[in-house]
Amino acid sequence: MKIIPSQKMSQFEPAIFTSLKVFAKQQEKINGLSLIDLSLGSPDIPPHDILLKSMSDLSKQSSSYGYTLNGSPEFYEAVARYYARVNKVDLNPETEIVQTIGSQEGLVHLPIAFCDPGDYVLTTNPGYVAYAAGITLAGAIPYYIPLEEERGFLPNLKAIPEDVAHKAKLLILNMPGNPVPMAPSLNYFDEVVAFAKKYNIIVLHDAAYSEFYFTGDAPISFLAAPGAKDVGLEINSLSKSFSLAGARVAYIAGNAEMIAIIKQLKSNLDFGIFDPIQLTAVLALDNAEVITSSLRETFSKRHTTLLTGLKELGWTVAPSKGGMFVWAKYPYKLNSVDFAFKTIEQCGILMVPGTAFGSEGEGYVRLALVQNIETLKEAIKRLESLSL
Structure with a gap:
């Protein structure tokens, strides 16, 4: 049987997120360097206890x-x-x-x-x-x-x-x-x-x-x-x-x-x-x-850690009063896709190339605030060793 996708499917390219993660897993096996994933904006902090209890109790009914x-x-x-x-x-x-x-x-x-x-x-x-x-x-x-x-x-x-x-x-x-x-x-x-x-x-x-x-x-x-x-x-x-x-x-x-x-x-x-x-x-x-105040405190500290560290490395970071991401211009003459793959290969750090979000994202990467402070500090330390 010949399977033919619709013409509309030609307008949906495979997401680069998948390619990044596959490459990262390959490099982890080759280099033995643990991955620091700053790509996907999925919260790493569990829901508040009252929400976990509610979901558990209601799901038993x-x-x-x-x-x-x-x-x-x-x-x-x-x-x-x-x-x-x-x-x-x-x-x-x-x-x-x-x-x-x-x-x-x-x-x-x-x-x-x-x-x-x-x-x-x-x-x-x-x-x-x-x-x-x-x-x-x-x-x-x-x-x-x-x-x-x-x-x-x-x-x-x-x-x-x-x-x-x-x-x-x-x-x-x-x-x-x-x-x-x-x-x-x-x-x-x-x-x-x-x-x-x-x-x-x-x-x-x-x-x-x-x-x-x-x-x-x-x-x-x-x-x-x-x-x-x-x-x-x-x-x-x-x-x-x-x-x-x-x-x-x-x-x-x-x-x-x-x-x-x-x-x-x-x-x-x-x-x-x-x-x-x-x-x-x-x-x-x-x-x-009650629930969001502690989350804000955590993400604010992470934001400060990442922003300060990147600036010390010579990166230009978009000013931000909120959100879950850091939008940063890196100081290297590589397109954003090549740069994202190089940081995985050399540092074990996953970031999303700016062009995943449009042509105006060239020269930028997006970093998600989804790791704890110590891990973010480790990410900055690894980025110091980039050789491009």
């Missing part, structure tokens, strides 16, 4: 194993309470929130709900890889806004050509970002709202790292900007903020009409999340202040 069909009222009410406390944003739990099976699923499916083939989607370069996947599935056309160091890596909406803006259906932003942890401001979000209203563009703000901040003030929710709910949505996940990455639970909040359209799409794609996960997510959201 035989009644937990039926279909849930969609998000539970308890979950939606918890999201609304969380937004009211943390972001000072009022949400209607029945009409302004929809649950997704992790933010990746929501990000990839959302463009299908709003974009027709040929519509433009505005997003950033560099940007998270799921955005491009969703645009491709919808048959839309990406227009990439370069993130420039001299602008603090904030997307320049004024640089978007008029003809592109008029054709655009969707704008995707991510602050603090992945891979670039730029910080938003209320003034910037006001500019986004005005831009969206002028050109009739839906805004999706990816707030997956909203609980990861290193200064006294939390990142501003896009929905806190006046008029934001008129033009858009915010997607958030419990993966990073509550160390529940494997549980796959997230939500989209904002404009009620847009939420209704997403719910209609999802009713044809999937059922709801395992009930113990939903109820544990309720517990996490209602105890967010």
Whole structure:
């Protein structure tokens, strides 16, 4: 039998993450050097004890194993309470929130709900890889806004050509970002709202790292900007903020009409999340202040360790007040893919080449804050010995 993939599959290249890990395993056997993995942004800190106990107890109940069909009222009410406390944003739990099976699923499916083939989607370069996947599935056309160091890596909406803006259906932003942890401001979000209203563009703000901040003030929710709910949505996940990455639970909040359209799409794609996960997510959201404070302290110390060490080695590190990653320009004349493989070969350190996130990532690598302080210090020590 001849197996022929669809033409659309030609637009999905194998992810470089897999190639890096395969090469790393090979080098570990050859060189005997233990690996330090700073590639994948998967939290290494276990969930809080109250969440572990909740998941364990609920999973033992035989009644937990039926279909849930969609998000539970308890979950939606918890999201609304969380937004009211943390972001000072009022949400209607029945009409302004929809649950997704992790933010990746929501990000990839959302463009299908709003974009027709040929519509433009505005997003950033560099940007998270799921955005491009969703645009491709919808048959839309990406227009990439370069993130420039001299602008603090904030997307320049004024640089978007008029003809592109008029054709655009969707704008995707991510602050603090992945891979670039730029910080938003209320003034910037006001500019986004005005831009969206002028050109009739839906805004999706990816707030997956909203609980990861290193200064006294939390990142501003896009929905806190006046008029934001008129033009858009915010997607958030419990993966990073509550160390529940494997549980796959997230939500989209904002404009009620847009939420209704997403719910209609999802009713044809999937059922709801395992009930113990939903109820544990309720517990996490209602105890967010207690759970996230210790995580912030840990990640802040890791960020300082890595940032300071790289600067001492002559690297240029993007300024950051939050997020889960360090975006760094290395001082060597190699393209980012070759550099990433060389650091594995010589140092046993896995980093993601900047071009995995777009052409503007050339010369950069992304490092995830997913190792303890001593391991990060060891990584810096190993990088001192690079011979390129």
